[in-house]
Amino acid sequence: MVIPGPNEPTLLQLNNIMERFVTEMTQLYAVSDLPASCKIEGLASFSSKFFMCPQCKTPSYYLADPRGFDYLYFKLRDPWCYVQYAFRACSADDADKKEIFDRHGVSWTVINDLPGWLNSVNSVVKFMHCIYLCMVRHLTKVIILQLGMLSSTPRDDQYPLDRLESFFTQIIWPPSVSRLPPSVTSSSSKADQWCHHISVLFIRLFIAWEIDGKIPDIDAPKSRSGTKDTTAFAKTEKVLQQRCLEAFPYEQNNGFLGRTNHNNHKGGELECTMMCKWWKWVLVHDLVRPLQLHYMLLLLTSHLS
Secondary structure, eight states, X not given: OOOOOSSOOOHHHHXXXXXXHHHHHHHHXXXXXXXXHHHHTTBOOTTOSSOSOSSBOOOGGGGGSGGGGOGGGOOBOOHHHHHHHHHHHHTSOHHHHHHHHHHHOBOOOGGGGSTTOOHHHHSOOOHIIIIIIIIIHHIIIIIIIITTTTSSOOBTTBOHHHHHHHHHHTOOOOTTOOSOOOOTTOSOOOHHHHHHHHHHHHHHHHHHHOBTTBOOSSOOOOXXXXXXXXXXXXXXXXXXXXXXXXXXXXXXXXXXXXXXXXXXXXXXXXXXXXXXXXXXXXXXXXXXXXXXXXXXHHXXXXXXX
């Protein structure tokens, strides 16, 4: 940038010059794509097992665990570690670069030459797509709609879904809203539409569910028979029941073996220790089970007499 003389510019003149630059950089930051941001910053992908988040150490498999959403379990990463290992990777050979990336989730990029640049702190959080297009859409389409929370018994000859859509058609949106929020039954929509959708969703749900000005504290009634909602609900219920029945005994036994005191023995000793503990538990169970049946038989006899 060349600023003509002979006098140095005033602060107002500098602001006018820099305003366009700042505006363009802000727009670039706002439209940055999450996978592209990770790549240009040398960070592991958001789908990585151990480096899903560049700011905390929560692994991706914690998304299926309550601890993944409890801030008490969050452990923040040191942003300077990324810089340290990025510069180590700069002059390392291919094998060392791969090891650094696998163990620390970072590679060298020229952007690290920027003074004060910290990958995990300055990286973009793609709120628009992560929250609006994924979480808000899933909440609306799957949790609320597919599971039948809007297909209950009619109130005043009008179903909750009809009441919700009727209220939606009466909203007057400002001219700045170029694309209106989607209907809850629409098949396709954009992230900005879900952004507008969540701003009025809870009002729409109140309109759909309220009875005499209050939402009743009861379970949602089952959907009408023969509808897609009923089919989806039955399918989800069946899958959950199958997984619980199939996984429970294995998870129970895994938990039992996981609590076995093996003193970190190796070379086959650990397996022998766990096998001894398992058979001990089986034999004790075989001894206790007849006693339990005998006790139940005595109770039944006394009750009949």
